[in-house]
Amino acid sequence: xxGVTQSPTHLIKTRGQQVTLRCSSQSGHNTVSWYQQxxxxxxxxxxxxxxxxxxxxxxxxxxxxxxxxPNYSSELxxxxxxxxxxxxxxxxxxxxxxxxxxxxxxxxxxxLVL
Amino acid sequence: KNEVEQSxxxxxxxxxxxxxxxxxxxxxxxxxxxxxQHPGGGIVSLxxxxxxxxxxxxxxxxxxxQEKHSSLHITASHPRDSAVYIxxxxxxxxxxxxxxxxxxxxxxxx
Numbered sequence: 001x002x003g004v005t006q007s008p009t010h011l012i013k014t015r016g017q018q019v020t021l022r023c024s025s026q027s028g029h030n031t032v033s034w035y036q037q038x039x040x041x042x043x044x045x046x047x048x049x050x051x052x053x054x055x056x057x058x059x060x061x062x063x064x065x066x067x068x069x070p071n072y073s074s075e076l077x078x079x080x081x082x083x084x085x086x087x088x089x090x091x092x093x094x095x096x097x098x099x100x101x102x103x104x105x106x107x108x109x110x111x112l113v114l
Numbered sequence: 115k116n117e118v119e120q121s122x123x124x125x126x127x128x129x130x131x132x133x134x135x136x137x138x139x140x141x142x143x144x145x146x147x148x149x150x151q152h153p154g155g156g157i158v159s160l161x162x163x164x165x166x167x168x169x170x171x172x173x174x175x176x177x178x179x180q181e182k183h184s185s186l187h188i189t190a191s192h193p194r195d196s197a198v199y200i201x202x203x204x205x206x207x208x209x210x211x212x213x214x215x216x217x218x219x220x221x222x223x224x
Binding site: 022033038041042043044045048056058086088090092098099100101102103104105107108 | 155159
């Protein structure tokens with residue numbers, strides 16, 4: 001069973017740029033959730049994708065967008081980067097949508113915006 | 115007030131001590147999750163529970179739905195248990211999402 005993987009592991013961008021983060025879900029899972037974790041804070045829910053459709057969104061602006069592909073891997077895109085977007089971005093996959101399933105987390109992508 | 119509150123924020127103990135971390139929440143939930151995060155960021159799911167009690171090795175998680183409270187216990191603590199422990203609740207209303215507590219940083223000294 002292949003675990004959740006994320007790429008890249010680290011990334012440095014400047015304000016105003018755009019970034020794409022990638023997540024491969026665990027085999028057999030059709031749901032991917034994305035989270036932002038600022039330093040010293042708990043993760044914050046960005047959105048969830050279930051069978052290629054957005055299935056819930058947290059309090060993040062539209063410049064945070066996502067995609068899920070037929071193989072259930074997913075991308076998180078952030079446009080017009082701001083300094084406050086510097087954080088650890090985590091994805092997690094699960095067998096089904098919603099919030100009542102065990103989630104399996106990837107190692108995260110650490111983004112620094114200068 | 116945060117929807118999920120954990121206490122304590124930091125906890126230092128000696129190897130072998132019994133550890134308790136508490137979590138209180140204020141929203142209707144589908145399930146409560148206990149997670150472990152090691153330095154470097156990786157998160158591991160320890161428990162998902164919606165009632166009663168679960169045990170896995172030296173870890174025990176309990177939940178009281180009426181009181182909206184959960185506890186994570188570690189028996190015979192060991193330095194390798196040092197990590198951040200995070201409580202997260204799956205919400206029932208609106209977007210079904212996980213809402214996380216701030217985490218409890220646990221340090222076990224040998």
